[in-house]
Amino acid sequence: xxxxxxxxxxxxxxxxxxxxxxxxxxxxxxxxxxxxxxxxxxxxxxxxxxxxxxxxxxxxxxxxxxxxxxxxxxxxxxxxxxxxxxxxxxxxxxxxxxxxxxxxxxxxxxxxxxxxxxxxxxxxxxxxxxxxxxxxxxxxxxxxxxxxxxxxxxxxxxxxxxxxxxxxxxxxxxxxxxxxxxxxxxxxxxxxxxxxxxxxxxxxxxxxxxxxxxxxxxxxxxxxxxxxxxxxxxxxxxxxxxxxxxxxxxxxxxxxxxxxxxxxxxxxxxxxxxxxxxxxxxxxxxxxxxxxxxxxxxxxxxxxxxxxxxxxxxxxxxxxxxxxxxxxxxxxxxxxxxxxxxxxxxxxxxxxxxxxxxxxxxxxxxxxxxxxxxxxxxxxxxxxxxxxxxxxxxxxxxxxxxxxxxxxxxxxxxxxxxxxxxxxxxxxxxxxxxxxxxxxxxxxxxxxxxxxxxxxxxxxxxxxxxxx
Amino acid sequence: xxxxxxxxxxxxxxxxxxxxxxxxxxxxxxxxxxxxxxxxxxxxxxxxxxxxxxxxxxxxxxxxxxxxxxxxxxxxxxxxxxxxxxxxxxxxxxxxxxxxxxxxxxxxxxxxxxxxxxxxxxxxxxxxxxxxxxxxxxxxxxxxxxxxxxxxxxxxxxxxxxxxxxxxxxxxxxxxxxxxxxxxxxxxxxxxxxxxxxxxxxxxxxxxxxxxxxxxxxxxxxxxxxxxxxxxxxxxxxxxxxxxxxxxxxxxxxxxxxxxxxxxxxxxxxxxxxxxxxxxxxxxxxxxxxxxxxxxxxxxxxxxxxxxxxxxxxxxxxxxxxxxxxxxxxxxxxxxxxxxxxxxxxxxxxxxxxxxxxxxxxxxxxxxxxxxxxxxxxxxxxxxxxxxxxxxxxxxxxxxxxxxxxxxxxxxxxxxxxxxxxxxxxxxxxxxxxxxxxxxxxxxxxxxxxxxxxxxxxxxxxxxxxxxxxxxxxxxxxxxxxxxxxxxxxxxxxxxxxx
Numbered sequence: 013x014x015x016x017x018x019x020x021x022x023x024x025x026x027x028x029x030x031x032x033x034x035x036x037x038x039x040x041x042x043x044x045x046x047x048x049x050x051x052x053x054x055x056x057x058x059x060x061x062x063x064x065x066x067x068x069x070x071x072x073x074x075x076x077x078x079x080x081x082x083x084x085x086x087x088x089x090x091x092x093x094x095x096x097x098x099x100x101x102x103x104x105x106x107x108x109x110x111x112x113x114x115x116x117x118x119x120x121x122x123x124x125x126x127x128x129x130x131x132x133x134x135x136x137x138x139x140x141x142x143x144x145x146x147x148x149x150x151x152x153x154x155x156x157x158x159x160x161x162x163x164x165x166x167x168x169x170x171x172x173x174x175x176x177x178x179x180x181x182x183x184x185x186x187x188x189x190x191x192x193x194x195x196x197x198x199x200x201x202x203x204x205x206x207x208x209x210x211x212x213x214x215x216x217x218x219x220x221x222x223x224x225x226x227x228x229x230x231x232x233x234x235x236x237x238x239x240x241x242x243x244x245x246x247x248x249x250x251x252x253x254x255x256x257x258x259x260x261x262x263x264x265x266x267x268x269x270x271x272x273x274x275x276x277x278x279x280x281x282x283x284x285x286x287x288x289x290x291x292x293x294x295x296x297x298x299x300x301x302x303x304x305x306x307x308x309x310x311x312x313x314x315x316x317x318x319x320x321x322x323x324x325x326x327x328x329x330x331x332x333x334x335x336x337x338x339x340x341x342x343x344x345x346x347x348x349x350x351x352x353x354x355x356x357x358x359x360x361x362x363x364x365x366x367x368x369x370x371x372x373x374x375x376x377x378x379x380x381x382x383x384x385x386x387x388x389x390x391x392x393x394x395x396x397x398x399x400x401x402x403x404x405x406x407x408x409x410x411x412x413x414x415x416x417x418x419x420x421x422x423x424x425x426x427x428x429x430x431x432x433x434x435x436x437x438x439x440x441x442x443x444x445x446x447x448x449x450x451x452x453x454x455x456x457x458x459x460x461x462x463x464x465x466x467x468x469x470x471x472x473x474x475x476x477x478x479x480x
Numbered sequence: 481x482x483x484x485x486x487x488x489x490x491x492x493x494x495x496x497x498x499x500x501x502x503x504x505x506x507x508x509x510x511x512x513x514x515x516x517x518x519x520x521x522x523x524x525x526x527x528x529x530x531x532x533x534x535x536x537x538x539x540x541x542x543x544x545x546x547x548x549x550x551x552x553x554x555x556x557x558x559x560x561x562x563x564x565x566x567x568x569x570x571x572x573x574x575x576x577x578x579x580x581x582x583x584x585x586x587x588x589x590x591x592x593x594x595x596x597x598x599x600x601x602x603x604x605x606x607x608x609x610x611x612x613x614x615x616x617x618x619x620x621x622x623x624x625x626x627x628x629x630x631x632x633x634x635x636x637x638x639x640x641x642x643x644x645x646x647x648x649x650x651x652x653x654x655x656x657x658x659x660x661x662x663x664x665x666x667x668x669x670x671x672x673x674x675x676x677x678x679x680x681x682x683x684x685x686x687x688x689x690x691x692x693x694x695x696x697x698x699x700x701x702x703x704x705x706x707x708x709x710x711x712x713x714x715x716x717x718x719x720x721x722x723x724x725x726x727x728x729x730x731x732x733x734x735x736x737x738x739x740x741x742x743x744x745x746x747x748x749x750x751x752x753x754x755x756x757x758x759x760x761x762x763x764x765x766x767x768x769x770x771x772x773x774x775x776x777x778x779x780x781x782x783x784x785x786x787x788x789x790x791x792x793x794x795x796x797x798x799x800x801x802x803x804x805x806x807x808x809x810x811x812x813x814x815x816x817x818x819x820x821x822x823x824x825x826x827x828x829x830x831x832x833x834x835x836x837x838x839x840x841x842x843x844x845x846x847x848x849x850x851x852x853x854x855x856x857x858x859x860x861x862x863x864x865x866x867x868x869x870x871x872x873x874x875x876x877x878x879x880x881x882x883x884x885x886x887x888x889x890x891x892x893x894x895x896x897x898x899x900x901x902x903x904x905x906x907x908x909x910x911x912x913x914x915x916x917x918x919x920x921x922x923x924x925x926x927x928x929x930x931x932x933x934x935x936x937x938x939x940x941x942x943x944x945x946x947x948x949x950x951x952x953x954x955x956x957x958x959x960x961x962x963x964x965x966x967x968x969x970x971x972x973x974x975x976x977x978x979x
Contacts, residue, residue: 035766038566038629038663046529046656071527072910117830122900124907143907170839174846177799177869184798186694286797289689320627320638330623333682336690357690389632396634399654403528404914 048399050425053412056248058256064236065412068244069405073144075240075247076406077151079158079255080413081136083228086203086269086348092216094175094208099224100131101171103138106164106221108156113167116153125150127157133204134347135417136228144241148250155254158229163221175213183479186458187357189283190291193477197279197454198297198351202272230260235413239405272297272349276452282468283458283477290363290459294370295353296452300345301420307431308443309342314390315440316340316377317354321389323373324354334358334366340374342447346418352448360463367457367471371450378444381437395429505913506937509923510756512763516772517744520763521923521933523751525916529655531752532637532916535665536648536924538747539740539776541718542855548732550684550720553642555733557680559649560626560640563671566664567625571673574620578675581613582730585678589729614678621675626664633657637917642718644855646928652917655753659762666766669741677730685726688719696796696969704803704967705854707792708861712783714854742773747927749920779858783807790965801969802874804864804881806958811856812930817942818954819862823850824901825893825951826864826884831900833887834864838880844872848881857929861965862958874968888955892948905940 036042053067085096104127107113120127125142127150138158142150183189192207199205236255238247275297299309317324317340328338340354354374358366402408415424456477457468468474505523512520541552564571588606591598630638630651640649649668653661692698702717709715720728748767750759786807809816826834827850834848847867852860868877912918927933 035666036659036663038660038667041660041663043633043656043659046654048529048654069527071525072913074907074910074914114831121829121831122896122903124900124903141911143910167840170843173843173869177846177867180870181799181867184696187690285694287689287694289686289694291694319631321624321631326623329683330676331618331679333679334686336683336687357694358686359689389628393631393634396632396654397636399528399530399634400636400652403530403916405527 048402050402051405051408053409054244055412058231058236058248059252060231060256060259062231062234062236062255063413063416064238064248064251064255065409066237066242066244066247067239067405067409068242069239070241073241074141075144075147075238075242076139076141077154078137078139078237078406078410078413079154079234080237080410080417081131081138081229081234082266082417083136083224083233084132084134085206086134087224087228087267088203088206090203090206091212092220093206093212095216095220095224096131096136097208098168098171098175098213098216099221100129100136102163102168102221103129103161103225103229104157105129105171106167107162108153109160109162110156111153111162113162113164116157120150120153123150125153127154129157147242147247151250151254155258158234158255159258161225163218163225165218168218168221172213172216175208176210179208179210179213183285186283186285186287186289186291189285189479190293190355190456190458193281193283193458194293194295194353194454194456195351197281197456198275198295199272200275202348203269204272204348226261227265230264231255231258232260232264233266235417237406237409237413239409269348272345276449278452278472279454280468280472280474281454281456281477282461282474283456283479284461285458285479286460287458288360288460288463289357290360290457290464291355291357292363292367292370292455292457293353293355294367294453294455295340295351296449296454298342298345298350298352299447300347300349301418303344305439305443305447306344308435308439309344309447310394310432311387311390311435312377312440312444313340313342314393315382315386316374319390319393323377324356324370327373328356328358328366328369332369334362334369338370360460361465363457363459363464364466364468364470367455371453374448375450378441378448378450381441384437387435387437387440391432391435394432398429505909506934508913509933511933512760514743514764514768516768516770517742518763518767518770519747519927520760521747521749521927522754522756522759523749523919523923524754524756525751525919526753529753530636530652530916531655531658531750531754532650532652532920533658533661533665533751534648534650534749534917534920534924536646536747536749536928537741538646538745538928539736540643540645540647540855541716541720542644542713542779542858543740543776544713544716544736547727548736549716549724550718551728551732551736552647553718553720554681554684554725554728555674555736556640556642556647556649557684558674558677558730558733559668559672559737560624561675561680562622562625562673563667564673565671566629566667567622567673567675569620569622571620574617574673574675577613577617577620578673578730581610581617581678584610584613585729586731589727592726610678614676617675626668629660629664633660635660644714644718645857646925648921648924650917650920652752658750658754658759662762662766666770669743669746669767669770672737672741674730674733674737677733681725681728684719685722688722688725692717692719693722696794696798697801699796700794700801700803700967700969703792703794704805704965705861707790707967708805708807708965709783711781712858713779713781714783714858714860739774740776743767743770744772745776747924749923751916751920751923783859786963786965788962791967792965793968793970795970795972797972798969799870799971800868800874802866802868802877802881803967804878805853805861805965805967806960806963808852808860808862808958810859812935813859815950815954817939818946818950819852819958821898821901821943821946822888822951822955823852823862824904825888825897826850828901828904833884834866834881837884838866838877842880843869844877844880845869874970878966878968885955885959889952889959893951894948898946898948902940902943905943909940 123146129138140154338356838845845866
């Protein structure tokens with residue numbers, strides 16, 4: 013209240029003097045300098061050698077702790093696709109050795125603490141959040157979830173049935189169909205292209221979850237991050253007691269995952285849905301983080317399809333009103349080859365016109381250098397918005413852990429902006445020619461072919477997808 | 481994927497309804513009202529050298545007349561198109577063309593309105609004329625200049641959204657660039673030009689196809705909400721029905737703009753690495769001389785009491801869903817917080833009653849959500865949404881949901897359930913202080929809807945007073961058959977699934 017009154021007084025005092033002051037023109041404004049350096053985190057090793065990144069921030073009485081685990085659905089046996097996903101959900105959902113699932117739910121929710129676990133394609137995450145005063149107990153539960161899960165049989169069966177129901181619903185949204193079918197087409201023959209089916213989900217037993225957990229969730233296969241309102245020596249002590257005291261059993265043996273097979277055959281895939289708007293997805297395999305063209309690709313992405321004034325957005329949405337959502341993106345692979353995908357949705361009778369526009373725009377960026385203005389805008393945007401990757405302590409520690417987890421160069425973040433700044437129009441053209449190959453695009457269209465402006469077969473031989 | 485989407489806010493996608501207060505928020509918010517009625521709320525946070533700035537206008541789709549449905553949202557899109565000095569190479573040369581475009585569009589709308597009696601040849605000619613004029617006008621347009629200015633200066637999350645109750649324009653910037661925000665946003669209020677109107681109207685039609693027409697779940701949602709209201713405009717979809725969007729014109733958008741976009745109908749929140757004294761001076765310099773306008777009038781129409789259960793179904797190419805609503809009070813009204821408590825007991829977390837009963841024990845559903853919708857400024861609905869698990873039907877799920885509501889009428893809730901909600905509120909109060917954007921959202925939203933952001937700081941005390949008897953009373957009064965609306969999504973070809 014005191015501050016409010018103070019502010020009102022200031023307001024009154026200022027009245028008049030600033031009234032006629034000059035306003036700046038946004039096209040030519042100048043700003044005071046702002047230097048930004050990445051906040052420093054501390055890396056410590058727990059007793060058993062597990063690395064932990066710490067970043068204290070006492071603004072709020074909350075602590076966040078995460079474990080980043082080297083695991084994921086790439087390790088699913090083909091006949092048990094869905095194993096990682098179920099293990100991830102049941103790590104937390106299935107209770108701990110000490111607590112039935114229901115007891116764990118009740119104790120956490122009564123404290124307003126959270127522990128959640130999910131396994132993605134090439135990593136697993138377990139995260140706890142808690143009010144500072146509940147940290148000791150929540151951290152114990154977090155560590156129990158990690159290392160002593162119960163995998164309750166009944167909860168596992170519920171989770172499996174939920175996954176089966178999600179399968180039944182996987183064709184309800186045409187956009188989801190398009191995304192999934194393109195991923196399957198790009199990564200055919202690789203674990204990244206495997207999608208669970210009823211048969212693979214039915215083939216998974218509780219003992220498979222336990223074995224998957226034993227294999228991957230071990231102190232020598234994960235990184236801990238801690239951020240928020242903690243005391244340094246106390247948290248190190250607590251982490252050593254909970255996580256640091258766990259000894260790995262046997263040697264770590266991660267299965268070898270083959271590289272993604274190259275897959276350059278173009279394809280036209282069609283899935284029928286009676287809708288008034290077609291879903292269009294197209295693309296091919298892309299690059300990994302170690303590609304020397306990484307920075308050129310980041311800039312290219314902004315210009316081609318990653319911003320609100322990108323070429324795809326400008327032509328298809330802004331100029332022609334043919335779509336609400338349109339864009340493209342290089343998903344840079346961290347452990348495996350990434351992808352390039354372009355996407356939009358347009359009214360059925362503009363489907364082929366929009367496909368032509370998209371491929372034409374993508375071809376265009378390979379044929380001649382981008383303009384100086386496009387390059388300047390893209391670079392300035394990426395460089396000047398860089399600091400938004402560091403607005404919360406939780407995201408900062410996690411980012412540090414991910415650099416180590418995926419084996420980035422230690423100076424990756426520190427030099428990111430200067431490397432973006434160094435990208436030239438020639439670099440971009442070279443990268444576009446090397447990494448965009450429109451003649452190999454796999455195209456997925458979900459919609460009502462009767463209403464299209466031209467038959468899809470005018471692009472290539474159409475393979476009809478059967479949705480089930 | 482980094483992409484800018486103009487969001488149409490629909491209640492379904494909002495997290496459940498419990499508002500959040502903040503320990504210490506009382507001391508941290510600095511408030512300033514300018515002579516023209518503009519309200520500024522600020523919080524200093526120095527976690528990172530960034531700042532979030534949100535401008536919320538107290539006008540949303542609920543304020544539209546029946547021939548304007550969809551205009552609040554379309555206007556939100558149009559206000560990205562620039563001003564008399566931004567977004568144009570030469571406004572003086574552009575202006576007469578914009579006028580010809582609108583005159584042609586008006587003739588086209590009038591002719592089309594004749595329906596089967598319309599002169600189709602004339603329509604064709606007018607369409608061609610409109611297309612030609614729009615093409616001519618393109619030579620003057622600097623495309624999406626606001627975006628480019630923000631982007632090159634490191635802007636992040638530049639966006640806007642329209643809800644039933646309000647319209648918000650938001651951006652985060654490096655802390656040294658706040659003046660850019662003030663310059664652009666004050667110009668957007670002072671000199672907007674709704675150029676490229678008819679191509680943007682097509683974009684909104686695509687948005688509608690994408691978000692509703694091709695999504696059976698969303699189609700059920702808008703049908704359900706529409707069936708809940710006979711008179712009150714809460715029933716109409718924010719984006720408008722497709723035939724509504726087809727009738728919208730630049731003239732209508734400009735009228736709406738002039739009627740409502742005044743500084744006294746706006747609330748600004750600036751949160752982050754700021755010096756509040758300097759921000760007050762900055763906002764005064766850029767926004768202080770905007771003339772005040774007429775306050776947004778209250779929507780006077782009140783929905784009559786419902787006299788019997790309403791049921792609607794949507795047949796779609798998708799698996800079944802069920803949604804049940806009950807009319808209830810507006811945010812901040814007497815007893816309204818009781819519904820928040822009921823929503824938490826029923827639907828928040830793995831220990832909630834519906835999750836336990838329908839998902840874990842009976843396994844009738846895979847998901848259950850409880851929230852209020854479609855807005856909060858006027859009396860709204862208490863909504864239960866569930867995803868049935870095959871082979872269980874929407875009818876079975878509906879019965880199970882209603883059975884849990886009946887239990888609330890007969891058995892008092894436990895003290896432990898109430899205490900768990902209070903513990904959760906304490907945590908949320910802290911958590912919500914953790915992002916600039918989240919705080920800016922809460923401050924503008926509660927200031928606009930309840931009249932003061934302090935709603936947030938007095939909320940927990942209200943909840944502490946809630947008794948099991950209060951909850952029983954409200955459950956008995958509101959969770960009745962005659963006050964109920966039930967919507968089901970039925971898979972095409974499976975016949976009627978509703979009882």
